[in-house]
Amino acid sequence: MRLDMTKHCALTVAKTLSIFCVALFLAAPSSARDFRPALIASTQYNYDPANEVDVELVLAVDISQSMDTEEQEVQRAGYVAALTSREFLDAIQVGPIGRVAVTYMEWGGVDEHFIVADWTVIQDANSATRFANTIAEAPLRQVQRTSIASALEKSVQLVQSNQYQGLRKVIDISGDGPNNQGGSVTEMRDRMVATGVTINGLPLMMKSNKNTWQAMLNLDHYYEDCVIGGPGSFAIPVRSQEGFADAIRMKLVMEIAGLHMPEPDPYFQRVAGREPIRCDLFD
Incomplete structure (x- = not known):
């Protein structure tokens, strides 16, 4: 029971x-x-072969107060000439895919970022001309501060949020002064490089013979020590308006084709032969 x-x-x-x-x-x-x-x-993977490119390239261009109207015009003209040059177009064809995705962003202080030409696939003269014309026809802007740290962070966000799948991801940042807003530029640089991008620099030193602080700072050394980073990173200083277009063209060709200049070369100097720059001097 x-x-x-x-x-x-x-x-x-x-x-x-x-x-x-x-x-x-x-x-x-x-x-x-x-x-x-x-x-x-x-978790399904969506693949579109139309979005596959050799390089995802962000052209991040300084428009801070120290860049006067004439310098901005020279800067714009230099990029337009470089993007439509035969050397640039030939470099694109060197890649296994034969096309690159490029965007052109102007930057100043923290959160001051302006997309002048949105992501575009360049694979021939026609697509390059359309992209360059968008840059040439945009109105000029000018802002007050210089936050390289914020520009780097925004550039990486642009890379991570686009639909393209690049074999390499490159941030091409130009400027005529040090980071003076937005925190430590080296800490931001290191964080952004850790995402898998390469950061190259175009320090603009056209005023170094007139501007005491710029000459004393050695802006090219500052970019080498504090801004650029990642595999194969480099900086090419621009010391005159006449040499601006040539410097940009050389830089773009190296970035797109993944080339390295043979040594010795007058454009490149070894960092090991000088005293390091204080990167936090203006942070």
């Missing part, structure tokens, strides 16, 4: 638990019941 009662209680409990579980399942929201299919769908 005692055994039969135990069996009866066990059966009653089992039935009760079964009813309770069914009720929970029916009451659960559809999103919970569909968890496994949704998880599988979210």
